[in-house]
Amino acid sequence: MEISKYLSDSARQTIKAAVKEAGGNEVFFTGDITSNGLVESVKIGSRGNSHTVPVNFHDARNTSVLIHNHPSGNLLPSEADLNVAAGASENGCGFYIINNSATEIYVVVEPVLPHVAKKVNEDEAGEYISEGGPLSKISDSFEERPVQVELLKQIVNAFNDDKIAVFEAGTGVGKSYSYLIPSALWALTNREKVIISTGTINLQQQLCEKDVPAVEKIIGKKIKYVLMKGRQNYVCLRRLNDAASILDLFEGEGDELKKIAEWAQSSPTGSRSDLSFMPTENIWSKVNSESDACMGMRCPYHNDCFVMKVRKEAAGANLIIVNHHLLFADIESRLSGAGYDDAAVLPPYRHIIFDEAHGIENAATSFFSESVNRFKINKLVNQMYRHRKNSEAGHLCSLAILSANEEKAGDAFEFTNKIKLALTNVEITAKDLLTNDYTMRLYEGTARNFGPFLVAVGELTRALGAFADLIRIVMEGVSDDDKDAPCYWESKTILRHLDSYVILLKNFPMWDEKKDDVFWIQKKRLPPDMIRDGGDPEYVILTQTPLDISHLMNDGVFEQMSSVVCTSATLKTGRDYSYWMRRTGVTLAGEDRIIKGEFPSPFPYNKNMLFAVPNDAPLPDNIQYQQYIEMALPRLIQAAAGRTLVLFTSYESLKSAHRTVVACMRGFPGRIMKQGDDDNSKLLEAFKKENESVLFATDSFWQGVDIPGESLSQVIIVKLPFTVPNDPVFVARAEAIEKRGGSSFMELSVPEAVIKFRQGIGRLIRRSDDKGVVVVLDRRIYEKRYGSWFIASMPECKKVYEPLSDITDRINSFIFN
Ligand code: SF4
Incomplete structure (x- = not known):
């Protein structure tokens, strides 16, 4: 092998000098190759004796070639060389042995040439x-x-x-x-x-x-090109077929399942969004594709599988x-x-x-982020094991019949009862903490109060962990021949979810060791149709969120x-x-x-957009502020003849303003709609179609809404969109900034609000011929120092800061003249 094809002159000189300096003993080098396969320069990694040298694994991982010398002049690799060379080749790394004077080379593994x-x-x-x-x-x-x-x-x-x-x-x-x-x-x-x-x-x-x-x-x-969605968006033909074979067990939901089965026969994509109706979450979760429940090549439906098709296309x-x-x-x-x-x-x-x-x-x-609540846990547990009126059902019962560890399943009744009890205790202790709040973070300031809650979380962790282990043991007893059974594949998916909940629950008491995460609990109200007679209308969510x-x-x-x-x-x-x-x-x-x-x-913002802030509005922390909004909105809406999107930062403020505005604008020809009256997409459609309509909205309408044309001629921003200071993740992030000596207001609150503000005003001009007004009722934008960040982030346009009555006149003539 000709060494000049592998090592440049300068690399060989470096090697020769380094070996000489090491007394002719073994020296380990790393080198990077150029696109023509030549090592231009080398780096010394370690030095050894006359017959061995340690491999510097840190350098070896980040290089293209490993080189060392054999002082004996016999360049054939030893057993140890072959072992290292095998590991190197797995990373595409070459392995060379040379003599002390760097005139001869033995290439054990050719390197992979860099892609150019x-x-x-x-x-x-x-x-x-x-x-x-x-x-x-x-x-x-x-x-x-x-x-x-x-x-x-x-x-x-x-x-x-x-x-x-x-x-x-x-x-x-x-x-x-x-x-x-x-x-x-x-x-x-x-x-x-x-x-x-x-x-x-x-x-x-x-x-x-x-x-x-x-x-x-x-x-x-x-x-x-291909549009790829998460696999849960595609129907799994095997699960669908298994579910259809026990159709009579789907009380009241059998029709939906039948419709999905019919659709799956002719759907080109198998994607849920192509269904003509929206299946319930309960049904879809039983027939969608899940990674753990996927049999891959062993699946009898493999050739027709929608997930496999889209993967092939993506490849x-x-x-x-x-x-x-x-x-x-x-x-x-x-x-x-x-x-x-x-x-x-x-x-x-x-x-x-x-x-x-x-x-x-x-x-x-x-x-x-990871989160869990009683519904998520109960759903999984019930799918595995249910005990009603002296009868047992669920995948665990089917698994037990196939398992050599059948007797272990006998503990399921006791374990699931323990889970239910522990879940109740977690909810009781969490609600004690959340008597006056909807969210609470677990940190130094609240840790003492969290004591009873963490004890209950510990009980739930143990109960859920024991149940997960029981499932694992019963699954381990299933022979290879029976591993195609649907209950086996379903159990794999459920077990993965249970394990992830156990990890999340285990992390809660370790919150002070996990400084990179925020641990918090939240109280939520069930939708009215889910509240059972005498049942608790509220439930609790436990969440772990990365801080950064x-x-x-x-x-x-x-x-x-x-x-x-x-x-x-x-x-x-x-x-x-x-x-x-x-x-x-x-x-x-x-x-x-x-x-x-x-x-x-x-777009010609200078010509087509007017930006107005009433200078006679009270500041948002004034108790008159809500009253002012409710007085100003009807006048602004009249001035623009409807065609207005009103963006709020609080749903409470929205509801109150909507009530008042609807009451005082009786006789106004346009509809005054509010978020929550219907599906967001249906509200948007109505708003686009009905020229004089008005929409009161919060969060999801600040961005991604595209309403070109006259239907949207005015965007009113009620308050600068600062994140509310009771969002636990936001507060934890703000604290982290303060701890390192920064200003959370200037480094987090203001920039975050500026981005949202820009999104909000971006709803107005969607085409070059769109024309309209942005009104901000919050005069902090002109009066506070940070307001200049908001103003500087806007496109160049005409800006006015004057009394509301002047603004309404301007709006009318700007839009209609
Ligand atoms: S290959 Fe996997 S996803 Fe596809 S039908 Fe079979 S089990 Fe379902």
């Missing part, structure tokens, strides 16, 4: 959506948007240079083309996959149904469209051991586009991916991105990898 990506030409990519390019030829209403072209080129650069891009792109930039075209070009050129992750199902549908097919026409190439796809939640499920499984080279929930990938990236922190926080997801994001996403593009209309607070970048872990990735850019909306 082919760059995409940014100018050529930009031409697709420029004047005279393919888009201009196929679109009747084409108008070149320079910001869109620039954004596209910057995204190409992010792919080419392995960057983490943070790009704020205003409404109307047309950002989906700007990322889909580079993603498709990259994927097709390099035969790699690009994941497009979004926050909402609406955007996923728009991408799949409209934008990607349009991009295929623009670039003139076929793109393989061959260029673009995979997912929501943030599914992406985090994949990241979690990779961080827990699946690694980044093989399929986990998704096929392997190295590039991600996060659209609606302002929602990453919330999506990750919600995904990595930045390290998870850095370890699981930014460190692992070649490129990540994060885009949204609202990433900046004030004049920079530092808040969003800190919260999501981008700042941990290192300055040299990050590129930032702002791509402003092309």
Whole structure:
């Protein structure tokens, strides 16, 4: 073997000198190879004696080649060499043995050559959506948007240079083309996959149904793409068939099951969203796909399985469209051991586009939170074992018949009773804590009061753990031949959930050791149709939430991916991105990898948007404030002739204002609706259709609502959207900032509110010809120092700060003249 093909002259000189310095003994080196397979330089890892050298495993894990010398000149590998070489090859790492003068080499394992990506030409990519390019030829209403072209080129650069891009792109930039075209070009050129992750199902549908097919026409190439949902969204044909075989046990729900079975025969996707009706959670949870209940290749329905079909499609796809939640499920499984080279929930990938990236922190926080309540536990326990009127039922009974450990199942009655008793005690002690509050955090300040609750949690942990162990033992007694039985697969899923609840419950008493998590309890009221006669209308939820997801994001996403593009209309607070970048872990990735850019909306806000704040409003902490809102709203609504979305931060305030406004606007031709009157989607449809209607709304309407045209001509923001200080996770995060000497108000409360505020005002102008008014009734925006952050985050437009009566005149003439 010719050593010059493997080691550069300088690497050989370094090796020779290091061996000489070590008295001719063995020296262990690591080296990185270039794309042509040459090691340009080496690093000394350890030194040994004349016949052995310790392997420096820390360096060995992060390198492409391991090298050491044999002073004897016999370069054949010893047994120890072969063992180390085998481990190295699993990581794609090469293993070389050389002589002391670095003139001869024996290659035990060839290294894997680094993959060299082919760059995409940014100018050529930009031409697709420029004047005279393919888009201009196929679109009747084409108008070149320079910001869109620039954004596209910057995204190409992010792919080419392995960057983490943070790009704020205003409404109307047309950002989906700007990322889909580079993603498709990259994927097709390099035969790699690009994941497009979004926050909402609406955007996923728009991408799949409209934008990607349009991009295929623009670039003139076929793109393989797939919309992938979490497996629970797909029907499992095996479970459906098993459930259908015991149809008579589905009291009152048999019809629903029959309809699902009929639909499954002709559905092309098997996805719940394609059903013409919404199945109850109870029925769907019995027939959906579950990872533990999936028999994989052994399943008799494998060839027709919807989950397998979508997985196959994803394996061959260029673009995979997912929501943030599914992406985090994949990241979690990779961080827990699946690694980044093989399929986990998704096929392997190295590039991600996060659209609606302002929602990453919330999506990750919600995904990595764990919570439990009595309904979740009772449901699982009842599925495994029920005892009524001297008869027993449930999967455990079926398992016991197949199990060599059948007698163990005899303890189920006693164990499930213990669980019920312990659950009752947990609820009683939690409600004692929550007499005057709806939420309470477990921390130094409350730990003493939590004593009886934690004792009850300990009892529940033991009872649930014992029941889970019992199921495990009975399952272990089932022979391989009987492991295809439905009860076995169902029990696997239930056991996984029970185990995760046991871990969560075990963590509660260890709250002070788990400083990276927030432990909290919450009291909730059951919906009226679920309250049984004499039953308790309230229940308690126990939750563990990560305090900070930045390290998870850095370890699981930014460190692992070649490129990540994060885009949204609202990433900046004030004049920079530092808040969003800190919260999501981008700042941990290192300055040299990050590129930032702002791509402003092309809409004429200066001409089409009026921003008004009444200067005669009381401040929100004044007791007259609610009264003022209820006086101001009818006048503002009249001025805009309806067409108004009123955004609240509190449902109580909304309900009171709605009552008063409806009462004093009798005779107004438009409907005055409020969130909660109907499904959010139906309310939105009605609001869009009925021009003069008004909608009073809270949280979910601050973002993602798209109402172009005249139906929405006025957005009223009742109060600046600061998070209420009784949200336990928010308070814990604020405390963590204060502890390290920061200001939680300026580092958390204000920037979070600014992002939400920007989302709220972003509802108004959705098309270039939309015109309207944003009214903020909270004059802190002009009178407090932090108000300038909100003002600076707004698009350039006409702003007025004057008495309400002047504002109502202005609104009328602005909208109708
Ligand atoms: S392969 Fe798995 S998900 Fe598909 S039908 Fe069979 S058990 Fe269900």
